[in-house]
Amino acid sequence: MSVTAVSTPNIALIKYWGNRNNDLRLPMADSLSITLNQPTVQIIVDRAERFTARTFEPDGTERTLTEKERARLEKHFTLTKTYLDVLGLAKAFPGSVSLEIRSKIPRAIGIASSAAIFSCLAKAYAGLVGENRSFTMQEKSVIGRLGSGSAARSLAGGFVALHAGTGNDIDSAAAEQIADENHWNLFDVIIIPSAEEKKVGSTEGHTLAHTSPLFSKRIDTIPRRQQECIDAILKKDFEKLQHVTEEDALDMHNVMQTQTPPLKYLSNETYRMMEEVEELRDTEHLEVLYTMDAGPTVHLICTEAALPKIRAYAKEQKGCTLFEAGVGNGSHLLD
Numbered sequence: 001m002s003v004t005a006v007s008t009p010n011i012a013l014i015k016y017w018g019n020r021n022n023d024l025r026l027p028m029a030d031s032l033s034i035t036l037n038q039p040t041v042q043i044i045v046d047r048a049e050r051f052t053a054r055t056f057e058p059d060g061t062e063r064t065l066t067e068k069e070r071a072r073l074e075k076h077f078t079l080t081k082t083y084l085d086v087l088g089l090a091k092a093f094p095g096s097v098s099l100e101i102r103s104k105i106p107r108a109i110g111i112a113s114s115a116a117i118f119s120c121l122a123k124a125y126a127g128l129v130g131e132n133r134s135f136t137m138q139e140k141s142v143i144g145r146l147g148s149g150s151a152a153r154s155l156a157g158g159f160v161a162l163h164a165g166t167g168n169d170i171d172s173a174a175a176e177q178i179a180d181e182n183h184w185n186l187f188d189v190i191i192i193p194s195a196e197e198k199k200v201g202s203t204e205g206h207t208l209a210h211t212s213p214l215f216s217k218r219i220d221t222i223p224r225r226q227q228e229c230i231d232a233i234l235k236k237d238f239e240k241l242q243h244v245t246e247e248d249a250l251d252m253h254n255v256m257q258t259q260t261p262p263l264k265y266l267s268n269e270t271y272r273m274m275e276e277v278e279e280l281r282d283t284e285h286l287e288v289l290y291t292m293d294a295g296p297t298v299h300l301i302c303t304e305a306a307l308p309k310i311r312a313y314a315k316e317q318k319g320c321t322l323f324e325a326g327v328g329n330g331s332h333l334l335d
């Protein structure tokens with residue numbers, strides 16, 4: 001019997017950058033994100049003789065996976081088995097699987113699909129074993145994290161923290177929901193200045209974070225920021241959320257830009273929009289904040305009251321692709 005799961009990306013407010021164990025994707029520090037309600041990824045997992053993976057684009061056409069992509073999916077399957085062995089569940093898991101990945105994430109929108117894909121796989125793998133035993137959100141988040149650190153956070157809806165933990169045990173870092181999807185009606189207006197594929201992805205970037213002279217200070221500062229961010233969310237204090245989110249995004253990009261080799265993900269367009277949004281926020285008294293991941297894409301997170309003006313601002317951006325999402329309910333199984 002096959003299992004079908006659906007999941008979505010998330011946008012980090014406190015960013016995950018750098019691992020203490022690259023193989024197991026154990027992060028150096030905590031992170032926190034909002035799970036988005038779209039775009040979705042759907043994956044059908046079935047028991048199979050040998051590992052196979054097929055992927056389909058939003059228009060339904062099949063895309064051949066690169067060898068690197070295929071190897072990452074297979075490694076994730078192997079790591080999942082290792083973790084299930086720790087849980088005493090290895091026997092309930094198939095020797096191999098076939099995957100059918102149907103992504104609704106347009107390639108041009110510059111949102112990393114890895115968080116959606118690996119959280120979706122985690123949900124589906126847990127579903128395969130699930131006839132024998134149900135999994136906690138923390139356990140599912142560990143499976144997601146083994147494929148992509150940020151994927152751990154998309155297993156739950158709403159506002160989700162990934163606790164870094166300590167040590168090298170496979171389950172020493174797991175996610176926890178801070179507040180659910182009905183807690184605070186925020187929006188993410190996404191402006192993509194360029195659809196260029198990035199040269200260095202985050203998997204590789206994480207492994208070199210420690211070469212930045214700013215990295216250890218960042219790691220020391222994150223516990224304070226993580227707590228401020230949690231407080232801001234629980235109190236729905238947008239101004240506090242804005243300060244800590246922007247501070248953390250800029251700090252992560254300073255680390256990226258000073259690591260060896262430097263990773264310069266932000267473009268002139270990104271910097272221009274950041275300045276304009278600051279001005280717009282001040283003159284119009286809008287509840288809006290900006291944040292950027294490993295690319296030039298600008299995420300404008302705003303309240304419902306600010307949404308019409310932020311949408312209008314986004315539409316003014318020439319040559320950019322736009323996308324909009326609300327707060328989502330995380331990954332789930334389809335019947």
Ligand code: PMV
Pocket residue numbers: 011012014015016017031112114115148149150151202203206293294
């Ligand atoms: O999960 P990864 O390996 O794709 O890393 C995600 C890194 C950032 O998007 C830059 C930050 C984050 O916490 O999502």
